[in-house]
Amino acid sequence: MTAYSGPVFDMAVKQFEVIADHLSIPEDARARLLMPKRAVTVSCPIHRDDGTTAVFEGYRVQHHLTLGPTKGGTRFAASVDLGEVAALAIWMSWKCALVGLPYGGAKGGISVEPSSLSRRELEALSRRYMQEMIPFVGPHTDVMAPDMGTNEQIMAWFMDTYSMYQGQTVAEIVTGKPVSAGGTLGRREATGRGVAHLVRRAADELQIHLSHATAVVQGFGNVGSITALELHNSGVKVIAVSDHTGALYRPAGLNIPNLVEHAASKGSLEGYSTELGFDPAEILSLPCDILVPAAVERVIDARVAAHLRCRILAEGANGPTTPEADQILGKRRKEIFLVPDILCNSGGVVVSYFEWVQDLQRLFWEEDEVMRREYQVLDRAFHEVSARSKREGVFNRTAAMAIGVERVRGAKDTRGLFP
Template identity: 75%
Template sequence: MSVYSGPVFDMAAEQFGVIANHLSIPFDERDRLLLPKRAVIISCPIHRDDGSITVFEGYRVQHHLTLGPTKGGTRFAPSVDIGEVAALAIWMSWKCALVGLPYGGAKGGVRVDLTTLSKRELEGLSRRYMQEMIPFVGPHTDVMAPDMGTNEQVMAWFMDTYSMYQGRTVTEIVTGKPVSSGGTLGRREATGRGVAHIAKRVLNELSINLGTATAVIQGFGNVGSYAALELHRFGLKVIAVSDHTGALHDPSGLDIPALIRHAGTHGSIAGFSNQLQFDPEQIFALSCDVLVPAAMERVIDAQVAANLKCRVLAEGANGPTTPDADLVLEKRQDEVFVIPDILCNAGGVIVSYFEWVQDLQQLFWEEEEVTRREYQILDRAFDQMVTRARVDKISHRTAAMAIGVEKVRAGKNIRGLFP
């Protein structure tokens, strides 16, 4: 019996089981590697604009602190529950280990429909969430970051709330802050840029001409929009994008800079063009060179995987591909090159790490330095994943996760079990 349940946690547990079997990890070690060190559930009461009080449920899961403080985003969404948050924390652990960051994974969230909150109510909820978390987080314990439904402004409120309780400014308690409040140049773009960088590298290795290549983006939030913009700058035609309001498709290529400006003004791609509207249910069936799922978990199941017509699957979202779909894609390795999520979208946590380091040192880098270092770490992890997959004759996901799990396991074993 466990407090963690639901399809997202079950998926993370199933993925770990595959890796544990592959690595022949003894059964008595597996729960210690999989189950989170700590989970916190809190109540977040806030005053509404009409004078009433509403209580929202919040969560924070810290998977392990073996290699350093935990690190992970905080999402505000109606779907948030403890199982989903735990799964995202587990994936973050493997991701940080894969790319060599001194972190364990964490994740947090509040179950809330943001469309029902005013800006003042959102600030109240953000500050209350951080206030309730103060006993459990800190720059060397757990460092928060943005995720779905949160942004630079929410991180600034988090940082300010924590700092007020400490009696001094503590910028290093969160990452993803505005640059004016201790954030780093390049953080906002980091995840999408990383997705595009790795996708470009794969296209080059497959000898696919960037000038004639096409891309499809599912999800047009922070990750999807910056991935689309970077791919557009590389010369690819982004022929389709989608978000929660619908989809757009233009075989000759969408005007991505104009679409980003529209989405920034209106909050979505809705209203950009009536002529280019497309069925979002069909976006995964489009023929393209690069497909970027950059929205929710579990959107590519076995049936969708069997019908994918992309050459490169660049997973910008966390957990977009189910284990059943992985079995299908393993049989299609010669047709679809999978860049697994824990590598593909790792640019965000890499640059968050840079922000944390800069805040601790109070020494800040130029954006070119941030981006150069991000790509250097991504390329190193990519080389390790591809080599492991080739030598062991396994899928890219198995190779990437095996590297991450091995590092966490080695850290736990060398430190021992206390007391």
């Protein structure tokens, strides 16, 4: 029996079992590696603008603290539940270990549709959530960050709330803050830049010239929009994009800078064009060189995987591909080069780590230094995954997760079991 359930958690378990079998991990060692160390569920009551009181459920899951504090985003979405949060925390552990960060994985969230809240209500809910989390988080215990439905402003509210209770400014309690509140240059763009950088590395491996390449980006939030812009600036023709309001498709290429500006001002792609409208359900199956799923989990199932017509699949989102789809992609690995999520979108946590380090030291870097260090970390991880995949003749996801799981297991074995 377990407190965690749901399709996303089941997916994380299935992925782990594949890697555990691959690494021949004994059955009695698996639960200690997989099951989260701690899960917290809280009620977050706030006064609504109309004078009524509303209560929202909040969660935080800390997967392991073996390598250092836990690290992970906080998601505000109607779909958030404990199982999804636990799965995201587990994936974050493998991600941090893969890229060599001294963190365990964590994730948090509130089950709420943020667009249904006024700015005052959003601030009240953000502060209440952090207030409830204070006994369980800290700069050397668990460091929060933004995720779907949250942003720099919410991180500033988190930091301010925690700091008020400590009686001093504790900037290092969260990352992804505004630069004016102790954030780092380059954090907002870090995940999307990292995705595009790894696409460039994959294109080099496959000898694809980006100036002749096409791309499709599913999801046009922070990650997807910046990825699309970076690819556009690298000479790639981005032919289709989508978000929760719809999809746009133009075979000759979309005006990505204009689209980014529109989405930033309007909050979505809605209203940009009726002539370019396209069926969002079909966007993943469009023929292209580069496909970037940058929205939510489980969008590529077995049916979609069988119909993909891309050369590079760069997973900007967490868990966009189901285990059933992986079986198909594993057989197609000579056709489709996968940049798996725990590598592909790790630029965000890499630069979050840099922000945490800068806050602890009270010494801040220039943006070019942040980017140089980010790309250095990503290059090392990419080459490790690629080399292991070739050496063992396995799927890139298998190689990436094997590296991450091995490192967490090695640290646990070295430290031993207390008491």
